[in-house]
Amino acid sequence: MRRALLVLSLLPVSAFAAGVGFAQATGYFKKDTRPTLYQPLNLLDARDATAWCSTSSDPLNELLTFGFTAPVKIDEVRVSTGNNFNESTWHEFARAHKLVFSAGKQKQTVSLEDKRGLQSITFEKPFTGTRLSLEIHDQYPTEDPDQPVCITDIVFVSEGKPLNGSWLTARLKYDKNVQALMGSWYAGYEGGPDRFLALHYDGTFRYSFEPYDTTRAQPKAFDGKWDVQGNRLVFDLGGKKYSPKFSKDPAKKGSGEVLGLDGDLHEDLKGPFRSTP
Numbered sequence: 001m002r003r004a005l006l007v008l009s010l011l012p013v014s015a016f017a018a019g020v021g022f023a024q025a026t027g028y029f030k031k032d033t034r035p036t037l038y039q040p041l042n043l044l045d046a047r048d049a050t051a052w053c054s055t056s057s058d059p060l061n062e063l064l065t066f067g068f069t070a071p072v073k074i075d076e077v078r079v080s081t082g083n084n085f086n087e088s089t090w091h092e093f094a095r096a097h098k099l100v101f102s103a104g105k106q107k108q109t110v111s112l113e114d115k116r117g118l119q120s121i122t123f124e125k126p127f128t129g130t131r132l133s134l135e136i137h138d139q140y141p142t143e144d145p146d147q148p149v150c151i152t153d154i155v156f157v158s159e160g161k162p163l164n165g166s167w168l169t170a171r172l173k174y175d176k177n178v179q180a181l182m183g184s185w186y187a188g189y190e191g192g193p194d195r196f197l198a199l200h201y202d203g204t205f206r207y208s209f210e211p212y213d214t215t216r217a218q219p220k221a222f223d224g225k226w227d228v229q230g231n232r233l234v235f236d237l238g239g240k241k242y243s244p245k246f247s248k249d250p251a252k253k254g255s256g257e258v259l260g261l262d263g264d265l266h267e268d269l270k271g272p273f274r275s276t277p
Contacts, residue, residue: 018070020044020156020164021130021200024183026063027055029148036174040064041201043154045172046118046165051083053093053150059136066132066156067184067198068163069206069223075126076157077101077110078118082140083150090116091142094149098138103127114140118153130198130206131184132156171202177228185259185273197259197273203227207268220268 023040030037042050043064054062082095100109101123110121139149156163182201186193198206205226211217225236256276261269 018072021067021069022182024065029053041172044164045169046153048084051150051152053148059149064134068130072158073126073128076122078120078155080118080152081112084152093147094142095140096136096151097140100135102133186277187273
């Protein structure tokens, strides 16, 4: 069981300007031996020097998930496919060709050209909300069929404004404890969650209750701040500190992990949150 210090300050929803909150991947190349080299946060810095690469040569087994610190409308993405560090790495690794973006029931498939640099794609219908997923359904192969598939950057654009870019470089530092917690956590029925806890790389979080039947329960959302320090878990809600029980263990059913929060804590944040919907 991993223990960490988690600090949150309860603030009204939309207290923070919307931006990219996290990038998650089901896996990536050399994750165990060189965890920073091809990690998914590399997709957010708009730099040719870093890239995300799939675990193996089969990208169909991969899922990338992006979270936003507040509800946004994404009408455009700018994608740099392949490992664009230099001409050699561009040819050494396979390059993503067909991408499928999805959020809820909305999906759109886009095709990339086999060329270096950012390619702009305007969505037929903007994606709205706080979560967006990406799958790779086809690739441009390289000479070595065992090489992974890479994407250098994905820049999310809302009404002409990029939500991520090179200005994030200094903030996208890999931290093992933060990486283990960062991303979306789900509660409610498996396959149909109605409670969401998103922990963002910039130290903010967002909690939302999204009931299916709004005649019986009203939606709720709030955001705040979090941090990982040492080996304790502490919540700071409105200036009052809490020390709930905390555990992060393998899920009892299916795949993924469970984040258990219990004890002296804000009621909305209590209970098990799992890493898969």
